[in-house]
Amino acid sequence: MYKYFLRLLASVLLLLGFSMSANAEFKVGFVYVGPTGDHGWTYQHDEGRKAVEAAGIKTTYVESVPEGADAERVIRQLAQSGHDLIFTTSFGYMDPTNKVAKDFPNVKFEHATGYKREHSNVSTYSARFYEGRTLLGHMAGKMTKTNVIGYIASFPIPEVIRGINAMTLAAQKVNPNIKTKIVWVFTWYDPGKESEAAQALIDQGADIIMQHTDSTAPVQVAEKAGVWSFGQASDMQRFAPKSILTSIIDDWAPYYVERSIAARDGTWKQQNTWHGLKEGMVAMAPYNSAMGSGLVKEVEKLQKDLASGKAHSFTGPIYDQKGNLLVAEGKVADDGMLAGMSVYVKGVEGDIPK
Amino acid sequence: MNIDINFLGILIGAIMASSVPLILAASGELITERSGVLNLGVEGMMIIGAISGFALMVITDNLFLAIIGSMLSGLLLSLIFGFLTQSLLTNHVATGLALTIFGIGLSAMIGKDFVGIPGKEFPLLFVNLKEVIPLFGPIFFGHSIVFYFAFLLPFGTNYFLKKTKIGLIVRAVGDSPISAANQGINVLLVRYCCILYGGAMCGLGGAYLSLIYTPQWIENMTAGRGWIALALVVFATWSPLKVLVGAIIFGGITILQLHMQAMGIRIPVQFLSALPYIMTIVVLVIISRDSRKIKLNTPTSLGQIFYKEK
Numbered sequence: 001m002y003k004y005f006l007r008l009l010a011s012v013l014l015l016l017g018f019s020m021s022a023n024a025e026f027k028v029g030f031v032y033v034g035p036t037g038d039h040g041w042t043y044q045h046d047e048g049r050k051a052v053e054a055a056g057i058k059t060t061y062v063e064s065v066p067e068g069a070d071a072e073r074v075i076r077q078l079a080q081s082g083h084d085l086i087f088t089t090s091f092g093y094m095d096p097t098n099k100v101a102k103d104f105p106n107v108k109f110e111h112a113t114g115y116k117r118e119h120s121n122v123s124t125y126s127a128r129f130y131e132g133r134t135l136l137g138h139m140a141g142k143m144t145k146t147n148v149i150g151y152i153a154s155f156p157i158p159e160v161i162r163g164i165n166a167m168t169l170a171a172q173k174v175n176p177n178i179k180t181k182i183v184w185v186f187t188w189y190d191p192g193k194e195s196e197a198a199q200a201l202i203d204q205g206a207d208i209i210m211q212h213t214d215s216t217a218p219v220q221v222a223e224k225a226g227v228w229s230f231g232q233a234s235d236m237q238r239f240a241p242k243s244i245l246t247s248i249i250d251d252w253a254p255y256y257v258e259r260s261i262a263a264r265d266g267t268w269k270q271q272n273t274w275h276g277l278k279e280g281m282v283a284m285a286p287y288n289s290a291m292g293s294g295l296v297k298e299v300e301k302l303q304k305d306l307a308s309g310k311a312h313s314f315t316g317p318i319y320d321q322k323g324n325l326l327v328a329e330g331k332v333a334d335d336g337m338l339a340g341m342s343v344y345v346k347g348v349e350g351d352i353p354k
Numbered sequence: 355m356n357i358d359i360n361f362l363g364i365l366i367g368a369i370m371a372s373s374v375p376l377i378l379a380a381s382g383e384l385i386t387e388r389s390g391v392l393n394l395g396v397e398g399m400m401i402i403g404a405i406s407g408f409a410l411m412v413i414t415d416n417l418f419l420a421i422i423g424s425m426l427s428g429l430l431l432s433l434i435f436g437f438l439t440q441s442l443l444t445n446h447v448a449t450g451l452a453l454t455i456f457g458i459g460l461s462a463m464i465g466k467d468f469v470g471i472p473g474k475e476f477p478l479l480f481v482n483l484k485e486v487i488p489l490f491g492p493i494f495f496g497h498s499i500v501f502y503f504a505f506l507l508p509f510g511t512n513y514f515l516k517k518t519k520i521g522l523i524v525r526a527v528g529d530s531p532i533s534a535a536n537q538g539i540n541v542l543l544v545r546y547c548c549i550l551y552g553g554a555m556c557g558l559g560g561a562y563l564s565l566i567y568t569p570q571w572i573e574n575m576t577a578g579r580g581w582i583a584l585a586l587v588v589f590a591t592w593s594p595l596k597v598l599v600g601a602i603i604f605g606g607i608t609i610l611q612l613h614m615q616a617m618g619i620r621i622p623v624q625f626l627s628a629l630p631y632i633m634t635i636v637v638l639v640i641i642s643r644d645s646r647k648i649k650l651n652t653p654t655s656l657g658q659i660f661y662k663e664k
Contacts, residue, residue, distance in 0.1 A: 035462060035573030037469035064574065150616070183615045184623045190577040191568045193608070196372060200612035203364065215575075217568045220472075239472050239570065350615070353623040 026264045028052055029083035030061035031074055033090035034189045040214035040233040041188065041250070045089045045112075047234075048252030052260045067092025072099055079104040085263040087256065088112065090188075091157055098122055108263050113159055115339055120270050125255060128276030129159070130166035130338070131306045132248035134313040135284060135299055136230050137170030139245050140178070140208045142295055143228050147177045150201025152194060152211040152218055153184050156353045158341045160212050165345045166313040167210065172347055180348045181206055191217035202227055219244055235285040246299075247285035255281060274335065277307040314338065319346040363492035365613070371497065371567065373605030374504040375400070375559040375576075379583035380590075380597045381507045382555025386432075387587060388515065389548035390528035392657035394450025395435055396556050397580025398457020403428040403557025404564035405461040408571040409468055417476060421500070421561055428557020429550050431457060436549040439659070440542055446657045454580065462573045473569025498566045500558065507555075511594035524548060528653030531660040541660060556580070589638040592651040596642060604634045 030049050034042040042063065053059050060083070065074045071093045078086050079100055085108045088097045094114035101109045101119045113126045140149050149171060153160050164182060171178045181204060183197040195217035198209050202225045209222040209229040216239040222229035223240035231237065231247025255273065262268040275281035284303060287296045305311035314333035318326045320343045327333050344352060379396050386393050407424030411417060435453050438444045476498050484496035515521040526534045527544045535541045559579075564571055582604060590596035611626035642648060 037462065037465060037573040039470050039572065181616050181618065183612050184627075185612075186624070186627050187577075189574075191570070191572055191575045192372070192563065192577060192579070195568050196368075196609050197612045199368060200609065200616045203361065203368075204613065204616040206616075215572055216570060217572075220568065220570065238470070349618045351620060 025058055025082075027083045027085075028057055028059045028260050028263075029078035029086040030059065031065050031071065031078070031086065031088045031090075031093060032061060032063040033065060033067060033092070034214055035063050036061070038189060038214050039216055039236065039239075042089070042214065044234050044250045045087070045252055048256040049087075051253035052256050055257050055261065057260050057264060065093075068096075072096035075100045075109075076103070079107045084108065085110065085260060085268070091155075091159065108268050110259060115272075117270060117272065123259075123271050123273070125259075125273035125275075126159075127250055127252075127281040128274060128313075129248060129250070129282055130162045130313050131276045132282050132284060133163040133166040134170040134306060135246070135303055136210060136248070137167035137172075138174055138299055138302055139230075139291060139295065140167065140210070140228070141171035141173070141175035142298075143245065143291055144171075144175065144178060144208050146205050146207045147175065147179060148205040149178055149180050149208045149210065150198070150204070150206030151180055151182045152197045152201070152209070152213055153182050154188050154213050155186060156184065158339060161344065161352060162338060162341045163212055164348060165341065168345055168347050169314065169318065178347070182348065182350055184353055185213060187213065189214045191215040194218050195221045198222060199225070216240075231285060237285060237288075242290070244285075245288045245291055249283040249285055251281055251283050254279075277303060278309070320344065321346055321348065359489050360492065363489040365609070367492045367494075367497070369606040369609050370493065370505070370602065371501060372609055373601040374501055375562045375567070375579055376583050376586060376601040376604060377504045377507060377598060378500075378559035378562065379556045379580060380586045380601060381504075381511050381594060382552040382559070383583060384511065384587050384590075384592060384594055384597060385515075385524065385555075386548045386552035387656055388528045388592060388653050389524050389545050390531055390653050390655040390658065390660070391436075391439065391545050391549055392446045392450065393432065393435055393439075393453070393549060393552060394447060394584065395431065395453025395457065396552075396584050397576060397578065398454035399428040399431050399553050399556035400457075400560035400563075400576045400580045400583075401461040401574070402431050402457045403560030404575055405465045405468070405560075405571055406557070407561030408473070408564040409464060411474055411565060412468060412471055415474075417474065417565065420565060421558065424557045424561030424565075425554040426557070428553040428555070428560065430553070432549050432553025432556070435553070436546050440545055440549070443659050443661055445659070458574060465571050465573060468571045469573070471571070473565065473571075476566045476569065498562075500562050500566060504562075505598075508594040508598040515594065525653070528655060531655050531658075532662075535662050541662065545660075556583075559583070586634070586638075589635055589642075591638075591642040591648045592653065593642070593647075596638060599641065600634050600638050603637050604630050607633050 032042040036046040049059050062074050065071050087110045089112045091113045094116050097109050097111045098116050098118040101122045109122045111124050114124050168180045185193050185197050194213050198218040198221040207227040211218045211232050216236050219229040219236050219240035223243040229243045231244050233250050235247045237244050312332040316327035316331045317329040403424040406427035407420045410423040411420035438449045439446050478496050480495035484491045527541050531541045586600045590600050607630040
């Protein structure tokens with residue numbers, strides 16, 4: 001009996017010790033929508049996490065978490081297990097993040113690409129990817145021979161629609177004859193389906209392939225078919241060395257490090273961050289010299305102007321598909337309008353799925 | 355909308371290519387199920403086949419070894435399943451589910467070092483015929499050897515089950531393992547073989563994705579195709595040729611709906627996305643209406659644990 005009691009005591013002490021140490025150490029948790037090996041969206045977030053780790057802060061992550069009910073469970077689990085700051089890195093985690101935040105007022109939450117900050121411990125952050133899309137549109141408009149730009153879209157949310165519009169506007173500016181053809185695949189990540197979509201667009205005459213999905217499959221299809229393409233989220237150049245003109249790179253690392261340190265030191269405050277080319281949260285991979293040094297120079301200048309604010313992706317006059325004026329001449333779209341964008345601009349084919 | 359004859363050929367060729375992994379995995383699973391074993395680990399065996407094939411391709415630079423290796427790894431994984439369900443008599447459903455989860459996790463772990471390596475060009479056969487013959491050229495030529503194998507497989511499977519003695523034994527074991535055992539058939543051996551064969555075919559289906567269809571390794575790249583293959587077997591009422599029809603319809607409508615979107619045809623996209631699932635089920639239900647035939651094809655002892663008293 002005495003022996004059992006001793007064992008029990010030992011295990012209780014051990015457990016206590018574990019939970020104490022768990023409480024004492026500052027920990028940051030990450031929730032990913034895809035696998036860290038997707039070489040796109042999640043891969044870049046994980047690079048950011050590694051930077052936090054390199055700054056001497058302990059991190060954990062959960063990958064391939066479906067958006068919806070599962071997400072809430074995972075986020076709650078992270079909050080319960082002593083994480084002090086939790087990054088939830090997909091749009092669909094918006095409601096679950098806010099729900100869990102309500103129950104854990106002492107834990108800080110950071111939700112990527114969303115707009116709901118229902119509690120004081122929830123911040124949101126996103127990158128102005130549309131600035132990158134503007135550069136892509138410029139190149140696409142110049143490089144296309146068939147005047148058809150193929151666009152693989154994931155889900156009809158403002159983020160994706162904004163990208164389509166920014167690209168189309170920029171392409172129209174340099175080539176009024178272009179058409180944007182869109183295929184919605186309703187997934188962030190399915191290499192097979194993404195490559196089928198790319199093939200369908202190429203068969204329909206597109207000689208430029210652009211994607212708002214996360215795998216490298218579309219650029220590989222483009223490489224095989226001998227058409228131009230653009231990488232998404234990370235530099236995908238090595239998957240399609242001839243075809244890729246550039247990639248839009250998401251660089252979350254500086255933000256993650258800054259926010260993690262702020263949370264550790266107690267200076268963390270709720271905020272809504274929307275950084276772009278200027279701050280470096282959106283960066284461009286090296287430009288493919290196949291498009292000619294003249295065009296490279298043009299794009300580099302446009303990139304500089306977008307970063308300095310001299311140029312804006314959504315400069316009026318902008319009309320929607322029906323011809324209604326969205327942004328007046330000489331004006332630029334404000335952030336509120338950008339954040340809630342839910343109509344196509346003129347020149348985009350088809351309807352937005354409802 | 356410009357549908358010329360050549361484009362139609364390319365389209366049909368693309369549809370057939372996209373259905374290859376489904377045909378392979380479903381044909382393998384069909385044999386497993388006909389022997390009375392329900393293995394829900396198809397997705398897991400496919401993904402293991404995909405990573406093993408890709409890893410071997412990178413390491414040995416030999417595509418033949420890669421293909422063989424992918425089949426062996428699918429087979430090995432199914433051996434675990436076979437040992438658990440046949441020798442240790444565990445529940446088929448639970449073990450199969452565990453196999454899928456295990457396969458996905460293991461493949462991700464093995465695959466960590468293989469992410470971001472571009473694949474190798476897989477040799478295609480009869481490429482010059484593809485250009486010469488209108489319509490049929492792009493449909494039947496310029497594909498990989500696995501493609502041709504996949505399209506012959508359902509016919510071979512059909513012949514095997516209906517016309518050969520071993521096929522009869524497999525069916526007997528699936529229908530009534532006790533009677534089969536009383537006839538002196540080694541039920542355990544037959545089931546093990548069927549499980550291993552199913553595993554090898556699933557592995558090959560996965561390798562088709564990582565070596566030929568989208569030559570690269572990315573985590574979770576089978577993206578649910580294993581589950582579709584499983585459903586195909588059931589909706590095709592365990593008939594190999596109907597599996598073939600189902601796989602082509604599923605692949606076909608998946609690709610057609612993408613084309614319809616690209617053409618700008620105004621049908622709600624959500625409906626188009628659901629269409630492959632709906633149509634496959636509808637067509638398979640229609641062509642398998644004959645309840646007598648369903649009864650004939652359904653392995654009566656499917657998923658039941660068989661234990662022979664010594």
